[in-house]
Amino acid sequence: MLVNVVYWGIPLLALIINSILLLLLGLAKKDRHINVLMIFLLSMILWAASSIFMKMQLDPSVLFWNRVMVSAITFVPYFAYIFVSLFTNQISKFGMILWGGIIIIITTLNAAGVMVTSAEMVPIVRDGITHYEFKYALGTWSIFGFGSIFILLSICMDKMRKAFAKDDIQRLRLRPVLVGLFVLYLGMILNVIPAIGKYPVDFAAGIIASSVLFYSIYKNNLVELKLVATRTVVTTIVFSAMFVVIAFVTGEFLNLFRGINTRFNDQMFVLLTTLATIVVFMPIIQFVHKKIDDYFYRKVNLQNELIKQFTLTVSNILDLDNITNHLLNVAHELSGNNRIYVFLNDQSIKSYVHHASYQRLDKVTFDIRHTHPFVRWFLKNDETIFDEHVQNHPFFKTMWDKEQQDLLMMRFQAAFPLKYDNDLIGMLLIGHGGTFILNEDEEKMIATLCATASIAINNASMFLKFQEEAIKDSLTGLYNHRYFIDKMEDFCDEKDNEPLSLLMINVDMFAMFNDIYGNQAGDRALIKIAEAIQFVCGSMGILIRYGGDMFAILLDQTDTYFAYEMAEKIRMRVENMSMAAGDEVARHLTISIGLSVCPMLAKDDKQLIEQANKALDLAKKSGRNKTIIFDPKTASEDMPQVMQSxxxxxxxxxxxxxxxxxxxxxxxxxxxxxxxxxxxxxxxxxxxxxxxxxxxxxxxxxxxxxxxxxxxxxxxxxxxxxxxxxxxxxxxxxxxxxxxxxxxxxxxxxxxxxxxxxxxxxxxxxxxxxxxxxxxxxxxxxxxxxxxxxxxxxxxxxxxxxxxxxxxxxxxxxxxxxxxxxxxxxxxxxxxxxxxxxxxxxx
The missing domain is CATH 1.10.3210.10 (Hypothetical protein af1432)
Structure with a gap:
């Protein structure tokens, strides 16, 4: 009994499984990979079907179906070779033509009868039961035919080995395919051994190979596969079963009540029974239908809900960091990937700089310049860039070695544009994290997420820009008077005994400079003085353009001595700096600086400003181009009267x-x-x-x-x-x-x-x-x-x-x-x- 199950069941199972896979692929979105895979499955189906027909001894003859089976066996490794070549990007037109010619020769020799000379099902009686064993004889050309098949399978394995050796990411993606081909190769080798070949080991290997290959395609999205038929098939099977049950139950009720004396005729009784069945089973049908939809669409529904919640959340947020954090979290939920990065445009350095990562400690150290192929690609279209594009698309061949190395170090997988009104404001980059590989649905969801996030990021960027414009001077880029007053109040309220120094700076004789050289030269001089202040102060202090030709510097936790040293460095740098443009004759300006410190000299913000201004006034009236620290003794006396009658x-x-x-x-x-x-x-x-x-x-x-x-x-x-x-x-x-x-x-x-x-x-x-x-x-x-x-x-x-x-x-x-x-x-x-x-x- 077990022998018959194995004998008939395995080929029949191979036929069914490969037919289902072919059906699903037939309903999927097509590309060249799926087309080749479908032909591969057709060869597997022909192989299994011809084997079954041969064992059933159908007309025209066992030998005929055996030769069909041999032809199918010949096609399987050839289409496996084409699929592997396409998938691993090791396409050789010469190799395809050469092996195509060899397959045609083998098929011709097989049809001519020089591969298998005879084949028959021989009856054998054991324990009173008749069994059939397959007997065949090989011709002189069989070694060439079957040897070519094994050579072709070996070439497939070698192609996989080369692709497998590239990197860890390739190994993760190719491992299932490599296992499937190895099992198929092993099954064909075992089939040659007579003691083993009498059992359908080749079909068992084919089942494993097809199943593993299909699993890898579905799981890792190695090709563009979209199982649009799954829900339909399951729904059809479930509802067919339900209708069978309904029909059976209805029939039993009809038989039961026929024996009961009722006043209803048969037609009325059937009608009432049908209505009762509908009333009883309709909620069950609706419930089952809902459960099927929930099962198959639960991931899509969850993804749509995530995007909906993201849209509602960020629509009320104007904080850029908050928005990017939400974007990273939702992108992680959609893809299951931890290696996600946001790059935003920085016009000042003409690059897209790393702004945030899903994992805070996972930071990249490179920027994406405006001349980068990614930027040029996204400015022309909105399509996602995958690692396969970077490796194979001609557009990305201009990428510098350093740029390629940066992507390799982050284990680049995909890049999505963040665009608003055709302006590329940023990018979302995803790296390979473990076994997570984006499939088509996830790619579309993340693209939709990025489109929504782009609007929020643009709004936040504009809000940030308006905020900066409100508190910064448009000419020098320093903070303005309004920001200075706010900060002064905050600093003085927070201070206990920590020193806060204030430098008030005035450009000497600037009105005269403006009159002589014009407003443009004056503006250029103010910019240069602001740059000198920034150069000396660096990240220390708050730098302010107080108004007109006056600047101010707030130095937190800075004592009088250090503040004076910094003031003198600024003064000397300005003194030695030419305010002329280009090759014009050198023009020089000087600055006077007044200094006061809170709480040692001043008690509050108003007194601090007043004292620094008094010190500045004294510096200007006593000769200009100097720094003076506020002295209460000097301030209490009459200041020198430099202005004469x-x-x-x-x-x-x-x-x-x-x-x-x-x-x-x-x-x-x-x-x-x-x-x-x-x-x-x-x-x-x-x-x-x-x-x-x-x-x-x-x-x-x-x-x-x-x-x-x-x-x-x-x-x-x-x-x-x-x-x-x-x-x-x-x-x-x-x-x-x-x-x-x-x-x-x-x-x-x-x-x-x-x-x-x-x-x-x-x-x-x-x-x-x-x-x-x-x-x-x-x-x-x-x-x-x-x-x-x-x-x-x-x-x-x-x-x-x-x-x-x-x-x-x-x-x-x-x-x-x-x-x-x-x-x-x-x-x-x-x-x-x-x-x-x-x-x-x-x-």
């Missing part, structure tokens, strides 16, 4: 002009006259009294720099040579150099600096034009030219006032401001402005 200011001016008069007697009277004319122009043009006074002072000082010009050039009677003229032009810069050391007169520098500029931009030293020339400088320029024409010089005699006025009119709009030139001419011709006679110097 008007009388003192004029005394200083006359002292300077006297110095130049000693060198060039022409200059003194010239400066006085220019001051008179320029003041009149400014007053007539509508300038305020303060501005008129500034222009008068600037006119008196506009040529003070000639003190640095060699006397032989100043007093030369002939025309100046080109190089001498260039030297003479330097008197403007020298004037500025002298004046900037006089704190009381810094306000006159723009007018002094620009008095040789021209309206058309062809003047010197900066070649500025039009309204960009300081107002005072335009007034002085007209007065200076007029007095030069109407005065005696070493190299020329004076010309008439009328000639000078005509020259002013003729050059209005080119050399001079046309509006101010017209005002000056009208002042002179109307007699409102009296022209003083020239002062001639005799040597």
């Amino acid at each position: 008007e009388e003192m200011n004029m005394a200083t001016i006359y002292a300077l002009t006297a110095a130049i008069d000693a060198k060039d007697h022409y200059t003194f009277g010239h400066s006085q006259r220019v001051a008179k004319y320029a003041s009149a122009i400014a007053q007539k043009a509508g300038a305020s009294p303060e501005e008129v006074n500034t222009i008068r002072q600037a006119a008196l000082l506009h040529d003070v720099g000639k003190i640095g010009i060699p006397e032989h050039i100043l007093t030369k009677y002939s025309k100046l040579e080109d190089h001498e003229y260039e030297t003479m032009k330097m008197h403007v810069d020298m004037s500025i150099t002298i004046i900037k050391y006089l704190p009381s007169f810094s306000h006159v520098i723009p007018a002094v600096l620009g008095h040789h500029e021209r309206w058309d931009g062809k003047g010197y030293p900066r070649q500025v034009a039009g309204e960009n020339i300081a107002f005072g400088a335009r007034c002085i320029g007209i007065a200076d030219a007029f007095d030069a024409i109407t005065s005696n010089r070493h190299y020329k005699t004076l010309l008439s006032v009328d000639y000078a006025l005509e020259e002013i009119e003729r050059n209005a709009g080119t050399q001079f401001d046309p509006r101010l030139a017209k005002i000056f001419v009208e002042l002179v011709r109307s007699g409102e402005l009296i022209i003083e006679p020239s002062r001639t110097y005799e040597n």
Whole structure:
């Protein structure tokens, strides 16, 4: 009995199992792997079916079905070879064609009868029972045919060995397939041994191989397999069984009640019985249907619920870290993988940097640059990148060795884009963790999760950006005044005896720098000063742009000595730094710093700010470019009065002009006259009294720099040579150099600096034009030219006032401001402005 079960049962079981697998694959999503696998299963089915038909001795003959079986056995290793080649990416067109030709030859030889010459089922009587044994004879070409089959199976095994040796991940994925092929190979070898071959060991091996292969495909998703038929098959079987039971129960009830005398005829009785059956069994049918759906869709339902809960949760969160943590947790729940990483875009370094990992201690040490193939891929499409793509897709062949090594170290498995409005804001990377390999459904769920997370991450990033903009200065990137006040209150409330130092920093003469070089140069200087502060402080302290040309630094747990040292480092770095752009002539600024410490000097935040400002004020009034620590004794006394009275200011001016008069007697009277004319122009043009006074002072000082010009050039009677003229032009810069050391007169520098500029931009030293020339400088320029024409010089005699006025009119709009030139001419011709006679110097 057992022999018959083995004899008939194993081939029949092989036929059934392979047929079911073929059916399921037939209903699955197709790709080239599944197509080859289906042909492989067809060969296995043909093998089992022909064996059964042969044992049943069906027509046309046992020999015919034996030869069909041999052909099927020949096809099995060939299609196994194709499947393995595709799966392990070891495709050889030559090998496929060669072995395809050999299989055709073997099949032809088999059909010609030179492989198996005879086959029959011989009856044998044992214990009165007739048994049949299969007897066959092999031909001369059988060694070639069966030898080729074993060689082909050996090649399959070798391909698997090469793929198996690549890495741990490949070993995990290929182990079931390798086991299945080995069992198939072993079964065919045992089948050749007569004592064993009379039993269906080859079919047993085929069952194991098919089952293991199918299991590995389903479990590890080695190919695109989607068992869409499973639920349908199970539902069909369960409901068929239920309807059989229902039919049986209904029939029994009909037989039971037929013997009972009722007033219902048969038709009415059948109708009532049917309705009663429906009422009784319908809830059972619904319950069974629900349980089947719950069983087959429980994972999908759970995944959908996870994504739904994630969407609801992150829609109310604006904290980026919180969102990414939720994303990592849900991605872990969907995939069962622990090696999950989030990378977010950092425009400042043009890279996607590692932001968070599912396992906090599992951190990657590389960034993904904007030029990385992953980035370029995701900018073009939304498809997930798998490790197979990285290894085989031509798009990723441009990846650098370092980039490939980074992915290898993290055991890369898949990458998902985090995109918002076609902008790649980040990536979710998954590595290989144990035996967890993403299947198609999990990949789709994680892709959906990332699409939802992208919206939340973008919202959180925008919120963070708006938060930073609210508390940071847009020009320098430092914290702003609002943030400073909030932090000051927090720090002082939290402090007990720990020191808190405050540095108040002001840029010396910055308004003058802005007037001379323009707002753009001023902004550039502020940025450079902020960078210098950041360079010195590093991660220490809170750096603030307090407003305008003022900065502040809060140093927590920092005493007076350390704060002073840091202040001096900042001051010296700024002092030695050029504020010019590119190859421009170096321009320098200095800073003054006031320092106070809480709680040693100040008792609260307001007092700390007040004391630091007082120290800063003292630093500026005592010469600038220094750091002063607040001293209560100094603060209680009157501060030095550096700002002098008007009388003192004029005394200083006359002292300077006297110095130049000693060198060039022409200059003194010239400066006085220019001051008179320029003041009149400014007053007539509508300038305020303060501005008129500034222009008068600037006119008196506009040529003070000639003190640095060699006397032989100043007093030369002939025309100046080109190089001498260039030297003479330097008197403007020298004037500025002298004046900037006089704190009381810094306000006159723009007018002094620009008095040789021209309206058309062809003047010197900066070649500025039009309204960009300081107002005072335009007034002085007209007065200076007029007095030069109407005065005696070493190299020329004076010309008439009328000639000078005509020259002013003729050059209005080119050399001079046309509006101010017209005002000056009208002042002179109307007699409102009296022209003083020239002062001639005799040597």
